[in-house]
Amino acid sequence: MMLIPMLSSDSVSPRALGLWGLLLLFGAGLLLPHAAQAQNTPGAQGPYALTNAQILVTPSDTVANGTVVIRDDSIAAVGPNVSVPSDAEAIDVAGQTIYPGFIDSGTHLGLQEVGSLSETQDFNEIGDLTSHMNALTAVNPNTVHVPTTRVHGITAVITEPETGMLPGTAALIGLHGYTPEQMHLGGVTLTKLDFPSIGRQGPSDDRSPETIKKESEEALDKLNEVWDAAERYAAIDSAVAVQPEARRQPTHLPAMESLVPVIRGEQPILISANAASDISEALDWAEERGVLDQVILGGALEGWRVADEIAAAGVPVLVGSIMQPPTRESDRYDKAYRTPALLHDAGVPVALRSGKTENVRNLVFHAGFAASHGLGKTDALRAITTTPAQIFDVEDHVGTIEAGKRANLFVANGDPLQPDTDVQHLFIDGYKLPLDNRQTRLYDEFLNRNPGLEK
């Protein structure tokens, strides 16, 4: 508004504009939202009663016509013969279907605003050993990407840090709240391990076999060195706890301290690995280190090559992003889309991750692709509802529409995995949240440009 005359005026040098001017300039160029574009009306808790609805209680259990009562932050009642409480706001959703809120098992949501602006990227910390970085503390609850994600029925995501061998901890966050702590769902915290890549990294990797071998060994040695140190740290910490007065704490090393819950078996470890050889190596490593039963495998694009091994290890997998070409040129074009099905057929619990920030809402289409490439619709829905809830040990809170669970659900006018379906109502923790967002506002404004484009 003011920006254009200011910039076109010759009297203002770029220098005089200063940092603020530059920020505005970039903001305008990339259509950065400003405060006025945040959601207009905050969500509100009910009680609500959604009546005459088809209800997908679980992916395999549908009520043809029933009512869902939401009171405070929970589902109070579900079923065909549920009566509407007198104080509840009744919403007639005849002809529509109520789904449990979807869960994306791997994103950077809340940690990045604009991909091309490094200042807005908070998932990349500098340093070699940053296992004490908690993604949750960096989550921006007011990110413009949260409302755009919710429109497709996604109500919770895992948000992960990146970079380095041990980038920090990932957190499960619900997509409503004004502080990261409000958003933190079930206290789910996963220590992430970016497993060192062994083997050749694609056709452009022209390192000699010896160099690859040597560098892989070095990387694994380093990982083991870190783990040895962490185990030692945990052992000293335990020894001190026995006689806190007589003994002294180990040298305070936050990176080591943050690994103690994993070493003690109290926290899951999210190992990210994609190549088949890396996955095998990671599983062997985890078994050797006695953390195999805490392992959640992330990525796993070549997981189908070692599906039996993963199944035998009893390790759940967060697959994705599957919307990409196969990892090897010799693979069939749809291998990535089929990966969830192949893993599922081998008996591996499969959840889907989009691996995105701005396009997390497309998780439903990832699930749609997985469904149509062997997984089937029921299991595709499980991969974004019940299965992740089980993997993250929050199945008592989310994942299905059952009385007593948190009211994370949405109403759609069709199959939510299809692009032409619209979400009509969405609830997180009992809050009925407005579905307008940055994209709908842009759509509304530019569809009805006034005064048009004449002249």
Add this chain to the structure above:
Amino acid sequence: MTASPLRRLGLLALAVLLAAAPPLHAQDYDFTVPDVTDTYALENARVVQAPGDVLESATVVVRDGLIEAVGPDVEVPYDARRIAADSLTVYAGFIDGLSHAGVEMPDDEGDNGEEIDPGDPPFDAAGIQPDRSVRSFLTPDASGLEGLRKAGFTAGHVVPEGQMLPGSGALALYGGTSASDMVLTSDATLFGQLETADGYVYPATEMAVIAKLRQLVREAERRQELETAYERDPTGQRRPPQDPVHSALFPVLDGDTPLAFYADGALPIHRVLDLRQELDVPLVLAGLAESHATVDALQNTDAHLFLTLDLPEAPTRSAEGDTTIADTTDSPSRYYRPEARTPTHASVPDEEENLELRHAMERQDYLETAATLHEAGLRFGFTTREADAGDVRDNLRTMIDEGLPESVALAALTTRPASVLGLNTRLGTVEEGKIANLVVTDGSYFAEDTKVQHVFVDGQLYDYSGDGSGSGEISGDVSKVLGTWSYTLETPQGDRSGTLTFEGDQSGLEGTITNSQGTESELESISFDGTTLSFTVSPEQGPSLSVTVTVEADAFEGSVSTPGPSLTITGERTSAPNAMRK
């Protein structure tokens, strides 16, 4: 004509581009994992507490930089990092009598345009800087420190570099993360050497150096008298001038700080001893390479002695194919003919051989110096100043072979320097309460195959146990590779050729590579399984290259991995082992 340099430039650009290509693997694992604890327990080790004082199976606990406990029934603390030391031997960390380890002198600023009178130069131009302290030049990252540490040296008397009076020396630990971590005692000695000034200035000869030293000491004595008189009653007296150079000599004159001299040759040794006699100051004398010729003079002094760990190299025969030297070097004096003459050109080889015998004979005296001093009842430590850290153990072994008792060698590395340098309450033995400076080896330090596994400096662990990869694995018949090979390396800049030589037997191979410019490098980690031969080359500059080739008959073909693309290497054997040896 113009195309060729341009073309070359293009290839060069390509090579630069290839070398500068970013690494494909995004992650970098070259970081340091922090130490979780500074408590260590070396369990069930053979502990040489002091020379001749051995515990066959004991545990050493290192905590807070000190040796907390030593003994067979020591309890391992809860926070200790346990090191299974069943097959290891623990020695007290070695103490270096004099060196420049950890010292990095600033670059010479050159002359600052000032006209100097060559006959009466300012002190710094004359190399007279006793007011400097080595403390300000210390850094734990200095080149050379790591090598000495790996050889077992954990502390030492370090002195600044320079000419005649380079500055005061300090007692320093050979480890730590900052200069402050290193210093045990600063201004422990004043370092001097019979070294003339740089360039065309006085003192330009050794006689002038001695004259100047004498002059300085006399001047300092006078200055000290003046200052004492002034301090007693300043009223009515002109204030004596501030003079850091002369003031720096006061502690030496008082007998509190010894003068530390480095002198290798017999003549300089005599000169330093005479000077000491004349000036009557305490003296530390290091070097002593030719001291086998000055035993009497040394016996008549109370100077503290540090013998160099450098030894002359063995004579090598320029002509080929003669093994006489090998047969005669053990007792060259039996074969050396002092009366031999060279009447005609035909007897030149005879003369050459005779000269080499002479060389070997002279060298023998140096090899026996340590034993000679010991037999003369002289007590000494060692100095690494002129020694190559990698040769230290070989040289010590040679000294022992030539008659120096092993326990005396160990004492000269530990207890003697500790007591001479006033460190015996803190260093020198493996005892409770001492600073945790330890050398942990997988056998007797003086045995040939022993490797230093760990070194502790001030309680900090330096782990060398993973450095065994220096030798590769040999499982194939080595006769297939022994000998000399010519190789051709296909690079973007064109083919490069050179030679490779392999020597050794089934227990291990050694080799060298000589490139087209004639530069020779050692091959490392040579492995051979009968068909596949691999080794690495670490050029002086740039990253190390690993080479893997397949050997078939007398030819090989394979690849060299570089930070950029792999290069193809081919080769042919030009001389087989039979032609070389036996």
